[in-house]
Amino acid sequence: MLDIKNLTKVFGKGTVNEKVALTNLSLHLNEGDFVTVIGGNGAGKSTLLNCIAGVFAVDEGSITINGMDVTKMPEHKRARFVSRVFQDPLLGTAADMQIEENLAIASQRGQRRGLGWNVTKKDSQHLKEVVATLGLGLENRMTTKVNLLSGGQRQALTLLMATMNKPSILLLDEHTAALDPKTAQKVLDLTRKITTENNQTTIMITHNMKDAITYGNKLIMMSDGKIIFQAEGEQKQKLTVADLLEKFQQIGDENDRILLS
Amino acid sequence: MKKLFAIVIVATLLAVSIVILVGCNQADINVEIIQFGNFDALNSAAEGFTQRLEDWANEQGKTIHFEERNANATASNVAPSVQSAIANQPDLIYAIATPCAVNAAGNTTDIPVLYTAVTNPTGEGLVGQDNVYGTSDMNPVALQIELIKDLVPNVKKIAFLFCSSETNSVVQVGMAKVQCALMKIDTKDFAVSSASEIAQVVASIGEDFDAIYIPTDNMLANSISTVASANTHNIPLIVGEAGMIAGGGWATLSINYKLLGAQTAEIAIKLLSGQQVSDAERHQMYKGALELVISEDAKTALGLTSEQVTALQQKYGE
Amino acid sequence: MLNLLNVTFMGILRLIPSGIGEGLAWGILALGVYISFRVLDVADMSVDGTLALGGVVTAVLVANGTNVVLAILISVISGAVAGAITGLMHTKLKIPAILSGILMMFALYSVNIHIMSGKSNVSLLKQPTLLNLLSDWLQIDRSVINIIVFALFAALVIAAIYWFFGTKLGSAIRATGCNLQMARAQGIDTDSKVIIGLAISNGLAALAGSLIAQKDSNATVDMASGAIVIGLASIVIGELIFKKNLPFWAKLAGVIVGSIIYRLIIMLALQMPFAETYDMKLITAILLVLAMSVTVIKKRHHKKEAKHA
Numbered sequence: 098m099l100d101i102k103n104l105t106k107v108f109g110k111g112t113v114n115e116k117v118a119l120t121n122l123s124l125h126l127n128e129g130d131f132v133t134v135i136g137g138n139g140a141g142k143s144t145l146l147n148c149i150a151g152v153f154a155v156d157e158g159s160i161t162i163n164g165m166d167v168t169k170m171p172e173h174k175r176a177r178f179v180s181r182v183f184q185d186p187l188l189g190t191a192a193d194m195q196i197e198e199n200l201a202i203a204s205q206r207g208q209r210r211g212l213g214w215n216v217t218k219k220d221s222q223h224l225k226e227v228v229a230t231l232g233l234g235l236e237n238r239m240t241t242k243v244n245l246l247s248g249g250q251r252q253a254l255t256l257l258m259a260t261m262n263k264p265s266i267l268l269l270d271e272h273t274a275a276l277d278p279k280t281a282q283k284v285l286d287l288t289r290k291i292t293t294e295n296n297q298t299t300i301m302i303t304h305n306m307k308d309a310i311t312y313g314n315k316l317i318m319m320s321d322g323k324i325i326f327q328a329e330g331e332q333k334q335k336l337t338v339a340d341l342l343e344k345f346q347q348i349g350d351e352n353d354r355i356l357l358s
Numbered sequence: 359m360k361k362l363f364a365i366v367i368v369a370t371l372l373a374v375s376i377v378i379l380v381g382c383n384q385a386d387i388n389v390e391i392i393q394f395g396n397f398d399a400l401n402s403a404a405e406g407f408t409q410r411l412e413d414w415a416n417e418q419g420k421t422i423h424f425e426e427r428n429a430n431a432t433a434s435n436v437a438p439s440v441q442s443a444i445a446n447q448p449d450l451i452y453a454i455a456t457p458c459a460v461n462a463a464g465n466t467t468d469i470p471v472l473y474t475a476v477t478n479p480t481g482e483g484l485v486g487q488d489n490v491y492g493t494s495d496m497n498p499v500a501l502q503i504e505l506i507k508d509l510v511p512n513v514k515k516i517a518f519l520f521c522s523s524e525t526n527s528v529v530q531v532g533m534a535k536v537q538c539a540l541m542k543i544d545t546k547d548f549a550v551s552s553a554s555e556i557a558q559v560v561a562s563i564g565e566d567f568d569a570i571y572i573p574t575d576n577m578l579a580n581s582i583s584t585v586a587s588a589n590t591h592n593i594p595l596i597v598g599e600a601g602m603i604a605g606g607g608w609a610t611l612s613i614n615y616k617l618l619g620a621q622t623a624e625i626a627i628k629l630l631s632g633q634q635v636s637d638a639e640r641h642q643m644y645k646g647a648l649e650l651v652i653s654e655d656a657k658t659a660l661g662l663t664s665e666q667v668t669a670l671q672q673k674y675g676e
Numbered sequence: 677m678l679n680l681l682n683v684t685f686m687g688i689l690r691l692i693p694s695g696i697g698e699g700l701a702w703g704i705l706a707l708g709v710y711i712s713f714r715v716l717d718v719a720d721m722s723v724d725g726t727l728a729l730g731g732v733v734t735a736v737l738v739a740n741g742t743n744v745v746l747a748i749l750i751s752v753i754s755g756a757v758a759g760a761i762t763g764l765m766h767t768k769l770k771i772p773a774i775l776s777g778i779l780m781m782f783a784l785y786s787v788n789i790h791i792m793s794g795k796s797n798v799s800l801l802k803q804p805t806l807l808n809l810l811s812d813w814l815q816i817d818r819s820v821i822n823i824i825v826f827a828l829f830a831a832l833v834i835a836a837i838y839w840f841f842g843t844k845l846g847s848a849i850r851a852t853g854c855n856l857q858m859a860r861a862q863g864i865d866t867d868s869k870v871i872i873g874l875a876i877s878n879g880l881a882a883l884a885g886s887l888i889a890q891k892d893s894n895a896t897v898d899m900a901s902g903a904i905v906i907g908l909a910s911i912v913i914g915e916l917i918f919k920k921n922l923p924f925w926a927k928l929a930g931v932i933v934g935s936i937i938y939r940l941i942i943m944l945a946l947q948m949p950f951a952e953t954y955d956m957k958l959i960t961a962i963l964l965v966l967a968m969s970v971t972v973i974k975k976r977h978h979k980k981e982a983k984h985a
Contacts, residue, residue, distance in 0.1 A: 150861070176863035183857070191854035194847070201844075202851050206863040210844035242921065258862070396795045430789055430897060431796040551957070553898040554906070557891070558939070561694040562946040580896050583799035587893035590694075590819060605799050605894075 098298055099126040099149070099266055104158035106144055106322075118144040120322040122158070126266075129296040131313035133303055135341070140319040142302045146268045149300070151175040162265050177207035180259035182272040186248035189255025196246075196254065197239040200224045203258035231257060231287065249280030253287055260291050267292065269301040285312065306338045318344060385423035387415060387630060390443035392462060394455035394475075395431030397579050398601030399495075399615045403454050403474050406619025407626070414627050429458065431580050436461050444469060450626060453492075455576065456482055456526055463490045470629055474622045475615070477526040477574065479641055491635060493622045493642045495613050497574055497598050499530050501648070501674070503537040505611050506569045506596050508670060509652075509660055513568040515544040517593070519560065519585065521577040522549035530573035530598065556581050560588035567593055572607070574598035582606050592659060600651045608656035611674055617646035650674045688947050693819050695943040699936030700826035701887045702906055704833055706914075706935045707928060708880030709907030711837070716853040716873040721777030722762050723881040723907060725784030726755040727900040730882025731889030732788045734805075735798040744806045748886050755882020756875040758784060763871030788897055797896040805890040822891055829887065830932050833880065838925045840876075849873045909964070910935035916968055941967065 106119040118141045126132060134142050147153045149160060151172035159168045162178050183189055190199050201216045201224065216224070221239065229236040231253050235246075243251060252272060259267055269288065273281035289312060292299050303309050309316055316333050318326040318341070326344050328336055389411070393400050408424055415422040427443060429435035440461045443451055450470040453459040459473035460482050466489065473484060473492030484490050506513055516538060520527035531547065538545050546567070550559050556578075563570060570585075570593050572578050578585065579602050586606025589595060597607035599615070621642065628635050650671050657667065705727055712720040730751040737747035758780055765776040792798050802808070811821045840846040851859040852869040859866050881903070889895040914934025918926065945959035 173860050173863050173865045176861055181861050183861075188855065188857055189861075191851045191858055193854045194850060198847055198850075202847060202859075202862050202864070205844055210848045210864070212840075212843045212845055215842055215844050215847040428794070432785075432897070552901045553896055554901055554903070555942075558694070558698055558942060559946065562691060562943065564690075577898075580797045580898070581892075581894055583797070583801050583894035584892040584896075586801055587891070588694075590817075605797075606801050 098128040098130070098163060099124070100159075100161040101125070101149070102159050102161075104145075104148060104160070105156050106141075106148055106153060107156050110156070118322050119148065119155075122322065122324060124317070124324065126298055126300075126315075128298055130315055131292055131297075131299040131301070132315035132317060133301050133309040133313045134317050134319060135303060135306060135309045136319035137345070139321075141322040142319055143270055144322075145319070146181070146270050146300065146302065149266065150179050150181055150268060178265040179268060180206070180262075180264040180266075181268040181270065182252065182255050182259050184271040184274050186252040186255070186275055189258065190243045190251050192244035193242060195240045195242055196228065196235060197221055197224050199243055199254065200227065200258060200261070203261055206262055206264075227257065227261060228254075247280075249276050249284060252276060252280075252284050256284065256287060256291065260295060260297060263295055263297070265298065267297050267299040269299065271302050271304060274304065288312070306341050309341070310334070310336050310338070386420040387422040388446070388448040389422065389424050389450055389452060389626075390446060390448040391424055391426045391452045392436070392439050392443055392454065392458040393426065393428050394436070394458050395576055395580065396428060397431075397576070398604070399574070399579070399599050400454050400475055402601075402615035403495075403619040403622075404452075406616035406621075407452055407474070407623045408619075410620040410623035411626055414623070431576060433457060440465055450629060452622070452626070456524075459484060459492065463487055472622055472626055472629075474618055475574075478529045481525065481529060485641055491625050491629070491640045493618055493625075493644065495574065495599075495615070495618055496643060497530050497533075497613070498611055498648055499533040499573070500537040502571070502596060502598070502611050503534055503541065503543075505609065505650075505670075505674070506571065506594070507541060507543075508673075509596070509609060509662075510568050510594055513543055515546070515567045517546055517548050517563045517567040517570045519548045519550070519563075519570055519572050519578060520575045522551050524575050524577065527573045527575040527578075534571060534573070550577070553577060553581055553584075556584045557588045560585050561590065563589075563591070563593065565591050565593075569594045569596055572597045572602065578602075579605075594656070594660065600649060603651050603653050607653070608659070609650075609652040612649050612651060613644050614646050614649055618644055621645060648674060688944060691943045691947065692940065693823060695940045696936055697819060697822035697826060697891065699910075699939040700823065700830050700932065701884060701891055702939065703830055703910065703932035703935035704826075704887065705881050705884035705903060706907045706910035706931045707830075707833055707837065708877040708884065709904065710877075710911050710928070710931050711880065712874060712877040713908065714853075714911065715841070715850055716870060716877070718766070718773045718853070718870060718874065719777065720759075720762060720874055720877065721774055721904055722758065722780035722784070722878060723777075724900045724903045725781035725788070726758050726878040726881040727885035727888070727903045728788050728895070728897060729758060729784050729791075730755050730885030731895040731899055732791050732798065732885075732897075733882070734886040735800050735889050735895035736791055738800060738803050738805055739798055744804055744809065744890075748806070748883065751882045751886040752879045755885070756879035758882075759874040759876070759878025760871050762878070763874040766874075767867035767870050785897065792895075792897070796898075797894060800889060800893040800895070803893070805893070807890050826887060826891075829883070833883070834925060834928045834932070837928055841924065845869075845872070906935075906938070910938050913937050913964070913967070937967070938964075 101122060101124040104119050104122040108116045108118055136142050148155050151170060155168060159166060167175050197216050201220055225236045225239055233250060233253060235250060273284050276284060285308065301313065315329045317324050391404060393404055412422060425446065427439040429439055436457045444466050448469065450472060451462050453462045453471055453473045455475045459476050462471045463484055468489060471490045475495045476482060476484065476492065477494060477496050479485055479492060479494050506516065518531045518534060520531055535545055548559050548563060550556050582602045582605035586595065595608045597610045600610055600612040603610060625635060625639065652667065705723065709723055712718050733751040733754050734747045737750060738744050762776045762780045765771045765779065766773050807818060807821055807825060810825065811818050841850055848864045849869045849872060851864060852866045856866055885900065911931050911934060914930035917934065918930045941963045942960050945963060948959055
């Protein structure tokens with residue numbers, strides 16, 4: 098499903114600021130896998146996601162999705178298979194456009210955007226039903242401009258837009274970190290609901306160790322551009338936050354943003 | 359890689375410019391001409407000059423080369439043109455119109471600079487510098503105001519339309535006001551600072567004005583059709599020189615710029631022959647005849663009979 | 677004193693039609709600037725060049741016998757091509773947007789003079805321009821024809837823009853301008869959208885140039901001086917006059933209205949009894965400040981009322 102082989106990414110090659118963000122990283126995901134990613138700052142988690150999405154070109158290695166080598170594919174073409182939810186809730190939606198316009202754009206992902214009308218009456222009805230599945234009442238405000246909504250509502254919409262077309266891979270980059278605890282929980286619940294319903298292959302970065310254990314069927318811990326620990330299935334479920342902390346300290350990595358709960 | 363590319367480009371450009379520069383300056387006499395804009399008047403001044411000099415050079419059995427530069431009526435083009443001209447080390451520089459003359463005079467003290475089509479050389483500081491000579495195209499402003507009175511006998515109020523940043527025009531408007539005061543005519547200034555304002559300013563000239571006067575102004579000369587087009591009240595449009603008639607001006611009493619150019623060429627001939635140029639001959643006023651030009655449409659609009667036109671021509675001494 | 681006021685008042689009334697005509701023609705330029713600056717969020721400085729390009733192409737073609745409608749079409753296309761090239765410079769050569777626009781403006785200066793065969797102006801007096809033709813055929817005064825024709829063009833342009841930005845392609849362009857990262861994440865090729873968007877905005881600038889050249893019966897190399905400032909001022913005035921969060925078509929109409937108001941304020945400044953023409957810019961600035969402060973005071977007043985209510 099997702100096959101990453103020997104991925105290496107270096108920033109500022111040959112300069113004083115050279116930083117090797119990813120070193121010879123390999124990862125395999127089967128369809129339906131939900132893997133949580135944890136690690137200290139600078140471990141390379143976001144870089145990994147950005148490489149999968151195509152925002153960065155890689156220096157070495159390959160990325161294969163569903164048997165197709167996408168290593169050299171530009172970001173906007175790759176968006177057909179890879180969708181993302183960013184940490185900043187304002188980044189996932191176009192502020193000046195309406196809810197239904199945003200969703201229409203998401204639904205056209207991968208298609209040619211010609212001179213056909215963006216939101217036809219039929220589209221409008223269909224999109225309303227889709228938004229209703231969020232259970233947030235937003236289906237009654239389809240023509241409201243997105244900039245009038247709260248961060249949590251916008252993030253929920255971004256999540257919907259990212260999963261509407263059932264992409265091959267869903268990338269979640271600390272997507273609840275900027276939300277208040279109550280809203281964060283709601284968005285995580287939605288995440289679980291949608292990914293389970295769709296059997297969505299997902300990678301989720303989180304700084305919350307408890308969430309990392311609770312959600313998903315796989316867990317990887319990164320440090321210094323490498324995967325230093327992996328757990329799946331039962332082994333993962335049996336993990337405790339203390340186990341993970343110990344692992345961190347074993348590698349000598351103090352993280353100042355660890356949330357203990 | 360990008361750096362290498364940039365260096366190659368710069369080197370090529372330098373090489374090409376050197377080749378071009380060397381390629382010039384092959385004739386016996388080399389003259390750099392810097393013309394402010396592509397107007398009829400300035401073109402005629404260039405033509406009159408080059409023709410006279412070419413004839414003289416032929417008589418002398420010498421070859422002469424003219425390098426022509428045009429600033430396209432844009433102030434920021436003048437300095438680079440002058441620099442290139444000076445870099446060629448010509449035998450003399452012929453600067454047509456004030457911006458070119460002032461810039462050239464300010465940038466060289468050994469190459470002879472001959473100016474023309476400058477209304478007020480003294481005011482521009484062109485007088486007193488050793489290497490500067492030229493001819494002024496000072497407008498017969500007073501006579502032009504008299505012409506207005508002849509064409510519009512009941513004239514009580516004249517609108518002056520000009521570009522506020524052209525000193526030529528400001529000087530001429532000052533002189534026009536003096537003449538109008540003598541003739542007991544009221545006046546009002548309509549100054550424009552950029553081309554996109556012209557249409558609206560002209561539209562705001564009310565019907566209570568009996569005539570519009572435009573001095574020899576470069577910006578207005580370029581946009582004379584705009585003025586004519588916006589002149590919905592059909593107010594008589596008297597202009598400073600003949601080149602502005604084709605674009606919509608009604609009438610003028612004009613200097614013949616070709617003759618002016620030839621007059622300037624005489625100074626050049628003296629210099630090139632190694633003769634002394636006396637102080638009196640350095641800075642000259644136009645010595646030729648004035649031309650009365652009235653467009654056919656204007657004759658109709660003003661209701662002029664052919665006898666009246668003939669009478670005017672006799673008065674202004676054709 | 678009363679007579680002075682009377683003259684001034686009559687002067688203002690008399691000049692309102694010409695102010696509206698100017699506002700409508702330059703309003704089309706403002707719409708072009710709206711598309712690049714507001715919708716696409718690109719600071720495109722090239723409109724000074726493309727407006728003149730449109731004027732020059734129309735003038736040269738019509739003066740040489742080409743049908744005026746065809747001339748207008750060719751002018752618009754040439755403006756669009758220039759805009760597309762600016763877009764290419766910015767997206768593919770990674771030249772910052774402002775610089776790309778300035779480079780295009782420089783390049784067009786030379787191109788425009790070439791088109792005029794080295795002259796700095798082309799006269800359209802008595803040539804078969806759209807305005808002259810209609811004025812002769814319908815026997816209506818030129819100042820009235822100007823308003824009718826320009827209003828028609830403005831309405832057509834607004835309708836076309838409104839339709840276009842409701843299509844999938846148009847929405848993709850809006851998304852690109854609104855949130856570049858999101859657009860790319862949604863599979864939009866943002867480079868091509870920027871190029872298309874700039875092509876449209878510069879095509880409009882060229883259309884405005886074509887109409888202005890016909891209005892003035894003249895195209896010059898400096899006819900567009902300060903165009904971008906005029907365009908931006910019109911947009912800002914329009915936004916201040918009307919309340920926020922209007923439907924898209926109303927925002928577009930607001931740009932045209934802003935342009936007309938801008939011209940009317942200039943006209944007002946020109947009619948001030950005690951001012952010389954070179955005071956015009958200062959008076960325009962003062963009047964604009966007054967106009968802005970009225971809207972600000974109005975908004976504060978509404979807020980106070982809302983508090984007390």
